[in-house]
Amino acid sequence: MSITKRIIPCLDVDNGRVVKGVKFVDIKDAGDPVEVAKRYNDQGADEITFLDITASSSNRKTILNVVEDVASQVFIPLTVGGGISSVKDIRALLNSGADKITINTAAIKNPDLISEASNAVGNQCIVVAIDAKRKANSPNGISWEIYTHGGRNSTGIDALEWAQNMELRGAGELLVTSMDKDGTKQGFDLELMKAINDKVNIPTIASGGVGTLEDLYDGIEKGKADAVLAASIFHFGTYSIKEAKEYLSKKGINVRNTYD
Amino acid sequence: MNIIAIIDYGMSNLSSVEKATKYVAPNDSVVVTSSPREIDNADKVIFPGQGAAKNCMESIYDKNLDKIIKKNSKEKPFLGICMGMQVLMSYSEENSGTNCLDIFEGKVKKFKTRKDTKIKIPHMGWNKVSKKNDHPIWYKIKDESYFYFVHSYFIDPIDKSTVIGETKYGDIFSSVIARDNIVAIQGHPEKSSDTGLQFLKNFIGI
Structure with missing residues (x-):
């Protein structure tokens, strides 16, 4: 099997601008999504994820222009996520040039949306985002619960059951974020990744907690993830995508080499 | 100036193919169309597609495009992409069996995960294409270059001399085929960064 493990930088977009520091030496405007995306492409990023964090719904359409320009x-x-709640929203993003969309809250409110969307546009376009937090007391070993709204609202849904449910309903991929690890720079929740990968046979993306290149390696090797997503280590210039790939490649991980 | 028609049969989002084609052919006229007349009128034809085989074939018949596709694939440079490659075959196993356009003899089969070679389905991500034969479409593209793939079915053509690229996912499958003026690729050149753009550029230059 020679498919490569993917490295995906994730960009927060607010009102059409990239927010959070993006540090490239030769970039004129770090807030311009096209410039930032181009730079990540040049470094060898395998995909780019945009997370639309625009609060006001009246400004939601700006993400369509961003996608159009970048594409x-x-x-x-x-891949584009944030505030998507209908097949209509999905079609609008795909028509603008997005290849995949991620859904979290809307899938929990209405799981049928995933089946509907998958039938309408194909499962390869539908990524379900799972934000999971470890449960304090679990009689049967470790378990995780699904959260929405960036980890603020609990749902009572078991993460592993939810992952299987979403696969059955037609998710093409799962974006798994550990709410315990997100922002800590302590590495992915590897047990969570491994547990989900043991349950499903669709590709998974590990997210939340990357601080070092070794964390990326662990997510792939120990967590069995097909792709790793990170924001801050790339944006703040701690490591480039190229460095990440060189590191992984040296450790025997099959990555797309774009720099020979 | 060439006219490049991208066939729209309502089955997929063509915006990426359109954007990439315009990017590599800024001086040509790129039209996304389901009109038989416009397709006939074009100098080159791109036939993309996503979704399930049965729906694709139904859409092609609904829009009376089957004969136009067959005719144009004989007359001018013609590029099938993803599902637009699969439906060129005789038959697909998808949707309990679907008869396809039969421009290339052979079947479309589903990936299977086995105990010894466990693979995830869909095959989603970047994978290598090994060149099998010389072809102008490979101009400036290195052997074992990476393309972006997203699919659950793969083609198995009877005439192996048409295979100009192979990819390994579990087993080895035919990822690029060519015959006369037709080229077809399972991966997505429009999403395969510089390599994919070169591939499209080569097609435009044929």
Whole structure:
């Protein structure tokens, strides 16, 4: 099997601008999504994920322009998430040039949306985002619960059951974020990743907690993830995508080499 | 100036293919169309597609495009992408069996995960294409270059001399085929960064 493990930088977009520091030496405007996406493409990013954090719903349409502009100049898969709640929203993003969309809260409110969306646009476009937190007391060993709204609202849903349910309903991929690890730079929740990968046979993306290149390696090797997503280590210039790939490649992970 | 028609049969989001084609052919006229006349009128034809085989074939018949696709695939440079490659075959196992356009003899089969070679389905991500034969579509593209793939079915053509690229996912499958003026690829050149753009550029230059 020679499919490569993917490295995905994730960008927060607010009102059409990239927020959080993006440090490239030769970039004029770090807030311009096209410039940032181009730079990540040049470094060898395998995909780019945009998370629309625009609060006001009246400004929601700006993400469509962002996707349109980026997709006209950057030719790698683009995934877009944030505030998507209907097949209509999904179609609008795909028509603008997105390749995949991620859904979290809307799937929990209405799991049928995943089946509907998957039938309408194909499961390869539908990524279900799972935000999971460890439960304090679990009689049968470790278990995780699904959260929404960036980890603020608990749902009572078991993460592993939810992952299987979403696969059955037609999710093409799962984006798994550990709410315990997110922002800590202590590495992915490897047990969570491994547990989900033992349950499903669709690709999974590990997210939440990356602080070092070794964390990326662990997510793939120990967590069995097909792709790893990170934000801050790339944005703040701690490591480049190229460095990440060189590191993984040296440790025997099959990655797409774009720098020979 | 060439006219490049991208066939729209209502089955997929063509915006990425359109954007990438315009990017590599800024001086050509790129039209996304389901009109038989416009397709006939084009100098080159791109036939993309996503979704399930049965729906694709139904859409093609609904829009009376089957004969136009067959005719144009004989007359001018013609590029099938993803599902637009699969439906060129005789038959697909998808949707309990679907008869396809039969432009290439052979079947479309589903990936199977086995105990000895466990693979996830869909095959989603970047994978290598090993060149099998020389072809102008490979101009400036290195052997074992990476393309972006997303699919659950793969083609198995009877005439192996048409295979110009192979990819390994569990087993080895035919990822690029060519015959006369037709080229077809399972991966997505429009999403395969510089390699994919070169591939599209080569097609435009044929």
